[in-house]
Amino acid sequence: MMNEKLKRLLENKKNITAIALVLGCFVFIGSLLPEELTLQRWVAAFFAANALVAMALAFVLSTRLEILETIFRGLDRVYKVHRWAGMWAVFSIFMHWWLVPQSNAPRDDSSLMEIGSDTGEWATWLLLGLVVISFMRILPYHLWKWSHRLMGLVFFISVFHYLFAIRPFQLFSPAGIAMNLTSIVGFVAWWYYAFSKSTSKHHLAKVQNVKKENGVVSFEAKPIQGRPSWNAGQFAFISVLHHQKIGGEPHPFTIASSDHQGIPRFSVAGLGDYTKTLFDHLSNGDMLRLDLPYGRFKLNRQPSPQVWMGSGIGITPFVAWLQELNETSLSRSTSCPNVVLYYLVKNADAAIFAEELQQLTENLPTVSLKVIFSAEGRITPDRIADDLNGNVERAELYFCGNPEVRKMMQEGLEALGMPKNNTHYELFDFRGAI
Incomplete structure (x- = not known):
């Protein structure tokens, strides 16, 4: 077991570079x-x-x-x-x-x-x-x-x-x-x-268009002054200001929209104490401080085969990517990647983004949408390989959601021939312990 971990570490060139540094x-x-x-x-x-x-x-x-x-x-x-x-x-x-070394000389x-x-x-x-x-x-x-x-x-x-x-x-x-x-x-x-962190990324915003469905609260944050800019797939730190029931500490959430309108949209699943409080108490007119943009989970427009996989609320960056592809394809001729997009949810009731995803992929012939219900059977690397039509050796995996699912998909696809280091993801547990 230890030899296998060491072998995997040594095979990762980026790890070797970091160790060398x-x-x-x-x-x-x-x-x-x-x-x-x-x-x-x-x-x-x-x-x-x-x-x-x-x-x-x-x-x-x-x-x-x-x-x-x-x-x-x-x-x-x-x-x-x-x-x-x-x-x-x-x-x-x-x-x-x-x-x-300790000195035995007289001390003053x-x-x-x-x-x-x-x-x-x-x-x-x-x-x-x-x-x-x-x-x-x-x-x-x-x-x-x-x-x-x-x-x-x-x-x-x-x-x-x-x-x-x-x-x-x-x-x-x-x-x-x-x-x-x-x-x-x-x-x-x-x-x-x-004390002196730059405020160039800070924006005051007002909550609007709050929608609550199946444990997920979705809302827009309309800037009061200025126009924030971000790339689809990036995230923001959100602080709810002057609220009696919601704490003011910043939390990171993916921006679930492109920046075409300049109004970031967020969808937050009530999975923890803070997010459940947001679901229960966030309402139209609440004031927010946005600190954005952050993150390197960005759209890859290369025509090589790509697997996009969003587990539950992890679908949000891909919603933003699809919006970006639709907006740019209408305004100018740009390359569009060959994508198989998997939306992993428990059942149909939990698939609250399914209709929007269907609409966003209608005009993107190189994007294939597949909604997977875990209640009916989980997705497997072999199934993904079949959907890629044998192009696993050239594929790249973009994942957002449950880390255990990501690890299983990554290891399975690499065993089938996907190159190592072709898996892309970001972790949001900035405060977490190791």
Whole structure:
């Protein structure tokens, strides 16, 4: 079993590239440290540097800058790396605290150097507590957000410790310059995340055309000022403002429309506490703050065979894609992909988008719609291969919905010949623990 997982990891070129970059960073950090150090002091300094770099990286990744989405191919992957950076910071700071040599010389507890040394232990325990809070989801969002802001205090204490505790290198040595720059970048990124995040993506909007059906609330968010722009398939963070029964924390939802009219539409299934509250209490006239656009789940217009699969409410990005294809095919001659679209639902009552999908595919001869009722039998990779007419080797899978279903479809199609890395999806569990 372990050998199979290792083989799959090594076969993924993107994973190999990521591993190579991480190892390269470790080598670079280690190469900056003085060679004359004893092994224990070298390892302790190595982990201290790793802790500072990992915390600064986590702050940079929290800024949601658009360039980060481009580099990591989606905000979900940005936050995945963010979580790993946070865990590595915790591990590194504990390793440094455990390995750093202790001096038997008389202490002057009032000296700046002694205070700097003691702050390392403070940062260790404070970071541990904040990370546990973050990963265990034991606080409501508004308090959780402040716990994340307090990470800046941990970083400040860590930098203070670095500046005033006994160091094995000078401040303006190669290692010192690297850590100085890391400290500056970390502080700027944390400040931007905590207090000065750009509002260029923020739009105030009013809820209209609310429709509730079979546990799903659909609505439009009409901007009060300006006109937001997005690509079909992207998502927005929605905050309901000044509502007595709906919390104001932002939640990500796919935009279930193209941007042709400039009014984003959303459909939300009541699957959790927050979404059930939206279904019960959201009404026309409620005020929203939209933070958009985000995401890299975008329409691929190449004529190669594609499988689009929406599980339940996961059909929404494909509704937006179909709208985009219809609008552009009417306005100009553009290429249209060869698509088999699967809408996976429990039964006919749950297929609330079936009629709209039928209308959207009527004028798209290269798009074949198939509504699959799980109550009558689940879709299989072999069935998909038959619908592709033997073109599995050239196919690409675009999936939105249940991760377990996606994993099963991906593995099954790859076993039938679909190239690895041809599955495209985004995860919305940005706050979730690993």
